[in-house]
Amino acid sequence: ACGSGSGTGGGATAGKITLGTTKIMQFDPYLTNTDIHIHAFYTYLVDYPSDGTYEPTPAGAEKWEFAPDRGSITITLREATFHSGAPVTAADVVAGVKRAQDPDAAFTLAQPTAFVASATAVDTRTVRLDFKRPTPEPLVLDWMFAFPLIPAASNIPAKLEREPAGSGPFRLEEYRRDQRLVMRKNPDYYEADKPFLDEVEYRFYTDEDALVAAFESGSVDGAAYIGFRHADRLRDRFTLVEGSGRMSIFFMNATIPPFDNKLLRQAVARAIDRDRILKQVNFGIGDPVYTAFMPSSPAFDPAYLDSHGFDLDAAGALLEQSGGARKAVAGVVSGTPDVSTLEIIQADLKKIGFELEIAPQEEASYLDALFASKLECCAAAQPNNLQSPSLIARGRQMLTTEENTTFRDKVPPAYVDAVAAAASAVTPEARKTAYAALNDVLVDEAWAIGISTTPSLFALVERVTGLVTDPRDFVDLTETKG
Amino acid sequence: MYGHLVRRLLQFAVVLLLGSVAVWGFTFALPGDPATVLLGPNATAAELAATRARLGLDESFAGQYLSWVGHAVTGDLGASYYSGRPVVSELLDRIPATVQLAGVAMFLTLVIAVPVGITVALRPYSVAGRVLQGYLTAGLAVPTFWLGLLLIIVLAVQLRWLPASSDYVPLWEDPGGALTATILPAVAIAVHTSSVTARFLATSLGEVMGKDYIRTARAKGVPERDVIRRHALRNASLPTVTIVGLQLGTFLGGTVVIEAVFNYPGLGRLLYTAIGERDYALVQGGVLFVVATFLLLNLLVDVFYAVLDPRIRLT
Amino acid sequence: MLSLRDLVVEFGTPLGVVRAVDGMTYDVVGGETLGVVGETGSGKSVSVLAALGLLSSPNLRRVTGQAVLGDVDLLALPQPELRRRLGRDVAVIFQDAISALNPVQRVGQQIAEALRVHDRALSAAAARARVVELLGMVGVPHPATRYDQYPHQFSGGMCQRVMIAMAIANRPKVLIADEPTTALDVSVQAQILDLLRVARQETGAGVVLITHDLGVVAETADRVGVTYGGRIVESGDVTQIFTRPRHPYTAALLGALPRLDSASHRLLPIPGQPPDPSEPPPGCAFAPRCPISRGRTVCTEVRPEPVATGGGASACHFPDEAASLLAAKPDDDSEPDSEPAVEPRDEPADAVLDVRDAVARFPVRSGVFARASAWVHAVDGVSLRVPAGRTLGLVGESGCGKTTLARLVLRLVEPTAGKILVDGDDVGRAGRSQLRRIRRRAQMVFQDPYASLNPRLSVGDNVAEPLRLQGVPQGQRRSQVAELFTRVGLRTEHADRLPAEFSGGQRQRVAIARALASRPGLLILDEPVSALDVSVQAQVLNLLADLQRETAMAYLFVSHDLAVIRQVADEVAVMYLGRIVESGSVRRVYEDPRHPYTRALLASVPVPDPVGRAGRQRVPLGGDVPSPVNPPSGCRFRTRCPIATDLCAEEEPPLRLVAGGHTACHFAERTAGQVLEARS
Amino acid sequence: MTTATSPRRRLAPLRRFTRSRSAVVGAVGLLVLVVLAVFAPLIAPFDPTAQDGEPLLGPSGANLLGTDQLGRDILSRLIHGARASLIAAGGAAMVGAGIGVPLGLLAGYLGRWVDAIAMRLVDLLLAVPGILLALVMIVVLGPGRLNLVLAIGIGAVPEFARLTRVATLGIRDRDFVLAARGMGASTADTMVRTVLPNVLGPIVIQFVITASMAVVVEAGLTFLGLGTPPPAPSWGGMLQDARSYLYQSPSYGLFPGLCLVLTVFCLDRIGRGLQLAVSGGGQHPATRVSIGGAV
Numbered sequence A: 001a002c003g004s005g006s007g008t009g010g011g012a013t014a015g016k017i018t019l020g021t022t023k024i025m026q027f028d029p030y031l032t033n034t035d036i037h038i039h040a041f042y043t044y045l046v047d048y049p050s051d052g053t054y055e056p057t058p059a060g061a062e063k064w065e066f067a068p069d070r071g072s073i074t075i076t077l078r079e080a081t082f083h084s085g086a087p088v089t090a091a092d093v094v095a096g097v098k099r100a101q102d103p104d105a106a107f108t109l110a111q112p113t114a115f116v117a118s119a120t121a122v123d124t125r126t127v128r129l130d131f132k133r134p135t136p137e138p139l140v141l142d143w144m145f146a147f148p149l150i151p152a153a154s155n156i157p158a159k160l161e162r163e164p165a166g167s168g169p170f171r172l173e174e175y176r177r178d179q180r181l182v183m184r185k186n187p188d189y190y191e192a193d194k195p196f197l198d199e200v201e202y203r204f205y206t207d208e209d210a211l212v213a214a215f216e217s218g219s220v221d222g223a224a225y226i227g228f229r230h231a232d233r234l235r236d237r238f239t240l241v242e243g244s245g246r247m248s249i250f251f252m253n254a255t256i257p258p259f260d261n262k263l264l265r266q267a268v269a270r271a272i273d274r275d276r277i278l279k280q281v282n283f284g285i286g287d288p289v290y291t292a293f294m295p296s297s298p299a300f301d302p303a304y305l306d307s308h309g310f311d312l313d314a315a316g317a318l319l320e321q322s323g324g325a326r327k328a329v330a331g332v333v334s335g336t337p338d339v340s341t342l343e344i345i346q347a348d349l350k351k352i353g354f355e356l357e358i359a360p361q362e363e364a365s366y367l368d369a370l371f372a373s374k375l376e377c378c379a380a381a382q383p384n385n386l387q388s389p390s391l392i393a394r395g396r397q398m399l400t401t402e403e404n405t406t407f408r409d410k411v412p413p414a415y416v417d418a419v420a421a422a423a424s425a426v427t428p429e430a431r432k433t434a435y436a437a438l439n440d441v442l443v444d445e446a447w448a449i450g451i452s453t454t455p456s457l458f459a460l461v462e463r464v465t466g467l468v469t470d471p472r473d474f475v476d477l478t479e480t481k482g
Numbered sequence B: 001m002y003g004h005l006v007r008r009l010l011q012f013a014v015v016l017l018l019g020s021v022a023v024w025g026f027t028f029a030l031p032g033d034p035a036t037v038l039l040g041p042n043a044t045a046a047e048l049a050a051t052r053a054r055l056g057l058d059e060s061f062a063g064q065y066l067s068w069v070g071h072a073v074t075g076d077l078g079a080s081y082y083s084g085r086p087v088v089s090e091l092l093d094r095i096p097a098t099v100q101l102a103g104v105a106m107f108l109t110l111v112i113a114v115p116v117g118i119t120v121a122l123r124p125y126s127v128a129g130r131v132l133q134g135y136l137t138a139g140l141a142v143p144t145f146w147l148g149l150l151l152i153i154v155l156a157v158q159l160r161w162l163p164a165s166s167d168y169v170p171l172w173e174d175p176g177g178a179l180t181a182t183i184l185p186a187v188a189i190a191v192h193t194s195s196v197t198a199r200f201l202a203t204s205l206g207e208v209m210g211k212d213y214i215r216t217a218r219a220k221g222v223p224e225r226d227v228i229r230r231h232a233l234r235n236a237s238l239p240t241v242t243i244v245g246l247q248l249g250t251f252l253g254g255t256v257v258i259e260a261v262f263n264y265p266g267l268g269r270l271l272y273t274a275i276g277e278r279d280y281a282l283v284q285g286g287v288l289f290v291v292a293t294f295l296l297l298n299l300l301v302d303v304f305y306a307v308l309d310p311r312i313r314l315t
Numbered sequence C: 001m002l003s004l005r006d007l008v009v010e011f012g013t014p015l016g017v018v019r020a021v022d023g024m025t026y027d028v029v030g031g032e033t034l035g036v037v038g039e040t041g042s043g044k045s046v047s048v049l050a051a052l053g054l055l056s057s058p059n060l061r062r063v064t065g066q067a068v069l070g071d072v073d074l075l076a077l078p079q080p081e082l083r084r085r086l087g088r089d090v091a092v093i094f095q096d097a098i099s100a101l102n103p104v105q106r107v108g109q110q111i112a113e114a115l116r117v118h119d120r121a122l123s124a125a126a127a128r129a130r131v132v133e134l135l136g137m138v139g140v141p142h143p144a145t146r147y148d149q150y151p152h153q154f155s156g157g158m159c160q161r162v163m164i165a166m167a168i169a170n171r172p173k174v175l176i177a178d179e180p181t182t183a184l185d186v187s188v189q190a191q192i193l194d195l196l197r198v199a200r201q202e203t204g205a206g207v208v209l210i211t212h213d214l215g216v217v218a219e220t221a222d223r224v225g226v227t228y229g230g231r232i233v234e235s236g237d238v239t240q241i242f243t244r245p246r247h248p249y250t251a252a253l254l255g256a257l258p259r260l261d262s263a264s265h266r267l268l269p270i271p272g273q274p275p276d277p278s279e280p281p282p283g284c285a286f287a288p289r290c291p292i293s294r295g296r297t298v299c300t301e302v303r304p305e306p307v308a309t310g311g312g313a314s315a316c317h318f319p320d321e322a323a324s325l326l327a328a329k330p331d332d333d334s335e336p337d338s339e340p341a342v343e344p345r346d347e348p349a350d351a352v353l354d355v356r357d358a359v360a361r362f363p364v365r366s367g368v369f370a371r372a373s374a375w376v377h378a379v380d381g382v383s384l385r386v387p388a389g390r391t392l393g394l395v396g397e398s399g400c401g402k403t404t405l406a407r408l409v410l411r412l413v414e415p416t417a418g419k420i421l422v423d424g425d426d427v428g429r430a431g432r433s434q435l436r437r438i439r440r441r442a443q444m445v446f447q448d449p450y451a452s453l454n455p456r457l458s459v460g461d462n463v464a465e466p467l468r469l470q471g472v473p474q475g476q477r478r479s480q481v482a483e484l485f486t487r488v489g490l491r492t493e494h495a496d497r498l499p500a501e502f503s504g505g506q507r508q509r510v511a512i513a514r515a516l517a518s519r520p521g522l523l524i525l526d527e528p529v530s531a532l533d534v535s536v537q538a539q540v541l542n543l544l545a546d547l548q549r550e551t552a553m554a555y556l557f558v559s560h561d562l563a564v565i566r567q568v569a570d571e572v573a574v575m576y577l578g579r580i581v582e583s584g585s586v587r588r589v590y591e592d593p594r595h596p597y598t599r600a601l602l603a604s605v606p607v608p609d610p611v612g613r614a615g616r617q618r619v620p621l622g623g624d625v626p627s628p629v630n631p632p633s634g635c636r637f638r639t640r641c642p643i644a645t646d647l648c649a650e651e652e653p654p655l656r657l658v659a660g661g662h663t664a665c666h667f668a669e670r671t672a673g674q675v676l677e678a679r680s
Numbered sequence D: 001m002t003t004a005t006s007p008r009r010r011l012a013p014l015r016r017f018t019r020s021r022s023a024v025v026g027a028v029g030l031l032v033l034v035v036l037a038v039f040a041p042l043i044a045p046f047d048p049t050a051q052d053g054e055p056l057l058g059p060s061g062a063n064l065l066g067t068d069q070l071g072r073d074i075l076s077r078l079i080h081g082a083r084a085s086l087i088a089a090g091g092a093a094m095v096g097a098g099i100g101v102p103l104g105l106l107a108g109y110l111g112r113w114v115d116a117i118a119m120r121l122v123d124l125l126l127a128v129p130g131i132l133l134a135l136v137m138i139v140v141l142g143p144g145r146l147n148l149v150l151a152i153g154i155g156a157v158p159e160f161a162r163l164t165r166v167a168t169l170g171i172r173d174r175d176f177v178l179a180a181r182g183m184g185a186s187t188a189d190t191m192v193r194t195v196l197p198n199v200l201g202p203i204v205i206q207f208v209i210t211a212s213m214a215v216v217v218e219a220g221l222t223f224l225g226l227g228t229p230p231p232a233p234s235w236g237g238m239l240q241d242a243r244s245y246l247y248q249s250p251s252y253g254l255f256p257g258l259c260l261v262l263t264v265f266c267l268d269r270i271g272r273g274l275q276l277a278v279s280g281g282g283q284h285p286a287t288r289v290s291i292g293g294a295v
């Protein structure tokens, strides 16, 4: 599957790779929750390195400057062109911010953009963002890291959904749902010589095992987002790349019985055997987490793993104390490793006399029930909150508003306050206290219990090098060779 | 005969209409909708509502259905919620692949079923007969997906003789490539269907061998080989034609599991993912297309049957 | 020519080994016709099939003996050798001709195949020419067109002609005809028997004619072999067999036969049933039923071997006593059972069944919406009356509407027009509950005893079914069933058995018992004895006669067998294409038939008396019955009528009073004799 | 009058059945399975959901067939898994027969528009790919054993309906049915008491065939993630799990696969035996079979 396409850039490392994946794809970075291809089409204002640290490097933005009171930022855009050939202008950023502020049109960006009051084009390449209140720098940088450059005219959902319109290293060549996505090198990419590859083809697989078999038999050069169980077997023959990944979280729904009982939630929280899950479900890949912060997050506090970790006796005692029901149903998307995770939790809970029933569902049904707050509990993935712990309040179960599916109108005020404090702690000391408080309330309310990080896993033939993921777990092919 | 044909066509229309209502009812009964899948787990209620409005999902059932039927009769089945492409083009994309796989699988089915069926019918107690009867049972018992997996692991992953996943390569462009791509899924399917077909053939051949006209042929002095070829097989093939037709119909409707196992870009997989994604337009158009294909094929089988059987043709 | 020597055929069955043929021996020589006659299951078919290597059932256990054709033993030949002789030296005509032809092959090609397998050099064109010639020879009209048609486009009689053409195609030395006319109407039967005679002359072959119809044998055979229990029990010249039988079984068969030519007397049934081939008795197989054995030990212990006696052979220990059975017959004639004790009354009010202008049409559906595009005029304006205690016999060819008429009475078929009164109640207008009451008073007995009983219920439950439907409580049902069983001569202990365990005759008794359960005043008997062997037929006919005498039930007795109708009926109605063409007392219709159809029917019936057969006048009907969808204009019979004129096509003759009966013919005044004279 | 069974003839079909050695083998095999399923808690050496062992062990003295990825005893799971398979088999066949037989009976006996409507429904059911039908039904009804059985059973309805209809048509005009009407039996009474018992033969055979299909389809649906919910073991589910660990523990997948094959084998043999028994002696060993399957 490797042919040498005639790259327009004419680089020495012209080449083509084929990657297999099981993911669905869309092209609107404001909406998409898939992550394998989006970074190839779009340039963001800044980049973070792939090593887990948060040192911003200029990308779409050439430079930026915070107002001393942290009440605004002025961004100078790099001189670059979109795939369409049009130049990247400040007006495009202003239009993009407008859209990001509309919660109806941009869920991946709406919450992170909440701090922005307005955007103004100072000149064609300079934009000024005014904040609603003084905002910590990390939060703004995280926002810049997440903000894609899109031509204003194309920046509407109906259009972007099907046609990427960015300025990223690759352009869309061909897309056939369920079959393939072909990307060609963008010759006008702002970094000369990059990307190295001329062409990247994604092949879509319905079944993960089919994907791995195809990879092993040489049909594709790489397999993306494969299950950990394949790791051991593939390790000696192929290159394995672990991405930054996400977190696996156990959620309990506080709006309906039995988990409207806080003590019961706390009891169950202590019955999660992270070691065994890491060993048997993750095959040793990933790290334990407790309060939905990745180890790279400034709010990550390993102490909770010891003080509130797996302890069936403590769990039993709390269960006794809660006096509530001893039975619950867990929703989960069928065919995912979360099923096995739940099975382990189930077996442990059984030992302390709590019966957890597992009801695997197909994804759409699961989401439907989740949105309607009908799931009693579930195991689900949660994205990385980068260096701003307040970004934890992004997902449906973590919102501070009534739309929070695990609390609805009863979101604990302490949580709301803790998130607000984290989002406005401008000084490092203030941040420290704010993050600790946030951790405290998360542990106390115990509705979202971290289990482990789940890095994304890629298997590649040896020829392919330089494939990395950014902290959001987006695949970055700019440096990839093959 | 012609009246019969026209009646069958009318029935066809009725079933199609019934089918369209049923499919619509079912898609609306499915929990979740395209918006939920499109936006994923972290979408807010407002975003969901906005997306629904944009996709036209907030109209009434009857309104949507009627406008859909109105367009459908002109051949416009709407557009996929995901790709935005017309459902018809999405389907047309997959049809050649499906037809090719169905063709190869059916060819294999017949190549296996006919000799096996004949041997089992005529020499049930011979060594070959007994062995082949074992095949008939095994063919039914082995789940197709399991067989597919084994084939992949042994032939593709271990021996690397054939590719594990099968892309669609048009037969006329690259016959060798097309064959290597379809042979594994076709075998996985044919093991099951050939054992079913062979049983039918064996049963009807067994029955036909007891018929009076076979005795007549023998009494005329026709050698046994010709009795079987000229008299028995022709009559025994009649009921088998129906089965083969039905099977071909199911092949064309998509062999979901096998397509998933071999990642073959066929109709079945398309519909399977479309259901998962709640791509209503595609599900509705696709299922209707599959139903129509199946019914049309049955109609063809009817006609073919009539051609084979003068008792039907001439009344 | 062909000699079977000591042929033994055995099958393995779940209930043990069945010896279907037990030492069958007979010969046939060129140019002669050997009639092989016997009851069903006596091994007639199996023996020839085994001799020709055509038995292919997987449970065949053993075939021994010899089948010598010319000078080779067919049984000793390897299969390909045998096949080379089949169809060339010996040909077979099978019973059910329609199913004996390949449904998907053109008729002509099937015959041509018979030619070409034995003559590889024969060109297709030459074969075709020869087949067309053959088809013409056997009387298939338009042979060149018919060549390309398929069997389902042929009537049963035509299919049998095709079979005959196929059989004589290679001028075989021996022709075996296995019940060639059994499923056919008398008129067609007469045609086919004529054709067989022609075929024998044409080919000079020896013919083996297998049948269970003594009349057919008497008409056509030169010599006769009578089979019983898988072997020939008597053989000899045809006249001798019929006049001086030397085996009691032969004599008993003749005694059980209803006759067309003589006034009715009580029939002499053979008691008991044929032997069970899985448990053959040690002595004479007929001994348990034999009127002359009288328990003599030699009969029950020693199996009699055939002994040649004066031109024939008989396997009986006391052959001389057999003939006396035949002589005893006339003595019984004194019985008054069928001569009506009561003279027919004229008052219409007394009729239990009164049918007035009944019409039943079935739609022929075609087109897109399956609309009725035409109608089958199954019953087309029939009137008849059956008074209490009397029997109306209804005769006619197959498809003339007899069954439909019988079903109309119980409204199992919806009447299209007309009135049917049972005990004065209008069946057509009756509501649900009234209909149920009517159906209790009128009961039906069906033709096929194997099909008319629910096979999943025990015979007792079958009989109790009408009682259950009337809501009779369990306990009472039981005693009533026991009583019914006794009345029809069944053993009450057998009530728990399934119908499958009974023979045809016994089942017909069960069916009659079931019909009697609701104490009906009217019995509709649709061919109640057609599926039975003569010996059993006689038992059932006698039972029916006895029951009528006891209860004064009225019978509507449907049959295509003129002899049976003569035996049982007081009045007769002759049906043709949905209409009654002649009716009247038995004597009037049989002895002074005024309708040419009645006359033709009577002439077609083979008479079981070979004496004087050469001199008998036969004017069998030509052609087939026209389609009831488009009955001919005017007189419906005119297309086959020997005396039809233009008038007949224009005007439909009404059923009118002629010579003490009713006849629907423009020329009803002419007697049979006059017609013959006019012809010559 | 009650029917005291006459042992001799009533048993004839049974005798014919038992004469076929392979049919008896099948029946015995199935019996063993049923016993295993019913008494699973007594027979299985371990709790099938207890994650007590090391994961993915090969066969050993402690765990005769080894352990699965969560350290559960495979043998115990197989024994308990027989329940899922047998419930799917019996349940689906019952649902299929329960709906299909009355439908076919009504269509065949009443004819005309009832027939037309019923057969169009059947056409439709037949025309929709079975696995998609099951998929949609499970999604709509929600996962769970009962719904699984329902979904597979609905797919089997057309076969039952068509078979029953054809058989009914075959005897609708037979004399004994006419006789029942002639005795004054109502339509419903005739259908249930007279027609139904006489079309039961082929239905019973179809029942067994459907059961054997259902075992395979259950496995296929579990493969698609729609089968028996965890932790209850099912062979299909184990097979699905096992393929992820084929390299770590090759024997894991072998056993559920074998169980599946053996069950279908037994049912198939019984089907043939029944066929022989119903159709009388001298029958051909090859048998009819339904066309559905886990394609």
Ligand SMILES: Nc1ncnc2c1ncn2[C@@H]1O[C@H](COP(=O)(O)OP(=O)(O)OP(=O)(O)O)[C@@H](O)[C@H]1O
Binding pocket: C011, C012, C013, C018, C020, C021, C038, C039, C040, C041, C042, C043, C044, C045, C046, C047, C057, C059, C060, C212, C277, D282
């Ligand atoms: N395959 C078989 N297995 C067991 N018994 C058989 C088989 N074929 C025939 N028979 C038995 O052989 C006996 C003779 O049958 P055959 O057909 O020769 O009778 P037949 O005299 O021709 O009677 P019919 O007048 O009914 O044609 C019958 O009792 C029949 O039941």
Ligand SMILES: Nc1ncnc2c1ncn2[C@@H]1O[C@H](COP(=O)(O)OP(=O)(O)OP(=O)(O)O)[C@@H](O)[C@H]1O
Binding pocket: C362, C363, C376, C377, C378, C396, C397, C398, C399, C400, C401, C402, C403, C404, C405, C560, C628
């Ligand atoms: N249900 C029906 N639908 C259509 N035509 C029918 C139906 N029943 C009978 N017929 C036709 O009506 C005519 C009379 O049939 P019927 O059965 O009454 O004749 P029959 O005299 O009893 O004949 P047989 O001696 O063969 O029993 C035949 O042509 C037959 O094909």
Ligand SMILES: [Mg+2]
Binding pocket: C044, C045, C046, C178, C179
């Ligand atoms: Mg016979």
Ligand SMILES: [Mg+2]
Binding pocket: C402, C403, C404
């Ligand atoms: Mg009749």
